[in-house]
Amino acid sequence: MKKDIILKAENISKQYRLGQVGTGTMAHDLNRWWHQVRGKEDPYLKIGDTNDRSTKGTSDYVWALQDINFEVERGEILGIIGKNGAGKSTLLKILSRVTAPTTGSIKFGGRVASLLEVGTGFNGEMTGRENIYLNGAILGMTKKEIASKIDEIIEFSGCERYIDTPVKRYSSGMYVRLAFAVAAFLEPEILIVDEVLAVGDAEFQKKAIGKMQDISREGGRTVLFVSHNMAAVKSLCTRGIVMEYGKVVFEGGIDEVVDLYLNSNQEFDELQLLSPGFFDFSTNANKKYKEGGILNVEIFCDGKRTNSLLTGKKVEFHFAYSSKVKYQEPVLGIVINDDNGLPILGINNRNTGDSLKQKDIEGVIILTFPVFRLIKSKKYKVDIYFGDQENNIDTIKEAFYFNVLPSLDTRKPIQEKLNYFYDSEIKFQ
Structure with a gap:
C-alpha cells in the first residue's frame, strides 16, 4: 500500500x-x-x-x-529526542519556517502550526481572544471558521476569566495553555510541539497529550513532538528519531528509540539497537549448557519487549536456563539495585510462595509483576541467583538493567516495596 x-x-x-x-x-x-x-x-x-x-x-x-532525512506519514505522531544541543529545536524551527536551512528542502502536504517557545506567535498588546483570531488568520482560516472553534479553545485553555486581557499580563503557564489550545483546535494538518509543554502543570500536560492523541487518531492530523519526558514520549508517539550532534543516529519504533536514548551514555550500542530488552550471556553459553545456568533474559512491559518500564503496568522477566539434571526444587531469585549499587529489593520463588517444579533440563522461568510498583525514575541493575536448596548453579552480578518511567497517571500512590512479594509470581513457562 x-x-x-x-x-x-x-x-x-x-x-x-x-x-x-x-x-x-x-x-x-x-x-x-x-x-x-x-x-x-x-x-x-x-x-x-x-x-x-x-x-x-x-x-x-x-x-x-547535518544531512537530516526523514518522512512522516499523515496521522503519525513522531517523537524527536536527544540530549540538549542535539539540534532538535533547530530542526523544528526549520520545519516551522522560522529559519531557513543552509542546504536541503522540506515538502509539506498541509498547513503547519507550531508551539516552539512561550509567546511565539502572540502579540503581547492584544488580548487572548484577539490573538486567537490573529493565529487563525495566519493559518489561513476565515473569521467564521475561527468563531466556530473559539468557545472550545477558551474552555480547553482554562483562561476564560482572562481571555479579554492583554496576554502580556499572562503567566508563562497561561501563555502555554492558550497557545496550545489555539494550535490544537484551529485544525492544522501538521502540529509541531517543542519542550514548551513542560512549563504547564502536570494536569495540563496530561490533558494536552490526550488532545494530541485525539487529533491524530480521529482527525488524521500529524504531530511532531519534542520532549525530555520519556513517559510522555512513549505514551504519545508511535515512532521516533534520536538526534546526536546535529545528526539522526537512529530511527524506529518508539520503544526501541526510548530504550536506546535511556541506555546510551556516550556511544550507541549496536546490540541495544537490535534487541532492546534482551540480555544474552552467550560468552558462557557452552559452559552453561554443560553445567547449567541462565542463558539470557528478556524483559516485557505491557506485552512489548523493552527495558524502559512504566510504573503501574504489567511487567515480566523471562529467564532462559539450562541445567545438566532436573532439580527437585529449583530456586530463582533476583536482587534489584539502584544506580548507586544499593540493593532495594530481593525476591525469589520461596518468598512469593511459588514452588517450582522443573519440567526439563532447558526452559524458561517467568517472574511476573501484575502491577509494577517501582516509582523512582532511574536506572536499576539486577543480580540473578539460580540454584536449588543445596547448590548454587549460577550467580550473575549486574546481569541486566532497566529504566523506570513513572506513568502519566500516578495520582494513586503506588507502594514501592512492602507488597511486592504478595502480588508477584514465579512460574515455569
Missing part, C-alpha cells in the same frame, strides 16, 4: 558562524555571492565543526544540523 507522506525532509543542514551575523565579513559575503552567480557550490559548506558544545573546536563555523 502506498504511503501517505505529509512531510518529507531531504538533506537538511544548518550552518552558523559563531559570534557573527551572516558570514561575518564583507569579503566572505562577496565570496559567497560570487560563487552563487557562477553556479558554484558555497565555499563555506566545506568547512565547519560538528555541533559538540563540550569541545572548543577549530573553526568559526558550526553545523547545528
Whole structure:
C-alpha cells in the first residue's frame, strides 16, 4: 500500500558562524555571492565543526544540523529526542519556517502550526481572544471558521476569566495553555510541539497529550513532538528519531528509540539497537549448557519487549536456563539495585510462595509483576541467583538493567516495596 507522506525532509543542514551575523565579513559575503552567480557550490559548506558544545573546536563555523532525512506519514505522531544541543529545536524551527536551512528542502502536504517557545506567535498588546483570531488568520482560516472553534479553545485553555486581557499580563503557564489550545483546535494538518509543554502543570500536560492523541487518531492530523519526558514520549508517539550532534543516529519504533536514548551514555550500542530488552550471556553459553545456568533474559512491559518500564503496568522477566539434571526444587531469585549499587529489593520463588517444579533440563522461568510498583525514575541493575536448596548453579552480578518511567497517571500512590512479594509470581513457562 502506498504511503501517505505529509512531510518529507531531504538533506537538511544548518550552518552558523559563531559570534557573527551572516558570514561575518564583507569579503566572505562577496565570496559567497560570487560563487552563487557562477553556479558554484558555497565555499563555506566545506568547512565547519560538528555541533559538540563540550569541545572548543577549530573553526568559526558550526553545523547545528547535518544531512537530516526523514518522512512522516499523515496521522503519525513522531517523537524527536536527544540530549540538549542535539539540534532538535533547530530542526523544528526549520520545519516551522522560522529559519531557513543552509542546504536541503522540506515538502509539506498541509498547513503547519507550531508551539516552539512561550509567546511565539502572540502579540503581547492584544488580548487572548484577539490573538486567537490573529493565529487563525495566519493559518489561513476565515473569521467564521475561527468563531466556530473559539468557545472550545477558551474552555480547553482554562483562561476564560482572562481571555479579554492583554496576554502580556499572562503567566508563562497561561501563555502555554492558550497557545496550545489555539494550535490544537484551529485544525492544522501538521502540529509541531517543542519542550514548551513542560512549563504547564502536570494536569495540563496530561490533558494536552490526550488532545494530541485525539487529533491524530480521529482527525488524521500529524504531530511532531519534542520532549525530555520519556513517559510522555512513549505514551504519545508511535515512532521516533534520536538526534546526536546535529545528526539522526537512529530511527524506529518508539520503544526501541526510548530504550536506546535511556541506555546510551556516550556511544550507541549496536546490540541495544537490535534487541532492546534482551540480555544474552552467550560468552558462557557452552559452559552453561554443560553445567547449567541462565542463558539470557528478556524483559516485557505491557506485552512489548523493552527495558524502559512504566510504573503501574504489567511487567515480566523471562529467564532462559539450562541445567545438566532436573532439580527437585529449583530456586530463582533476583536482587534489584539502584544506580548507586544499593540493593532495594530481593525476591525469589520461596518468598512469593511459588514452588517450582522443573519440567526439563532447558526452559524458561517467568517472574511476573501484575502491577509494577517501582516509582523512582532511574536506572536499576539486577543480580540473578539460580540454584536449588543445596547448590548454587549460577550467580550473575549486574546481569541486566532497566529504566523506570513513572506513568502519566500516578495520582494513586503506588507502594514501592512492602507488597511486592504478595502480588508477584514465579512460574515455569
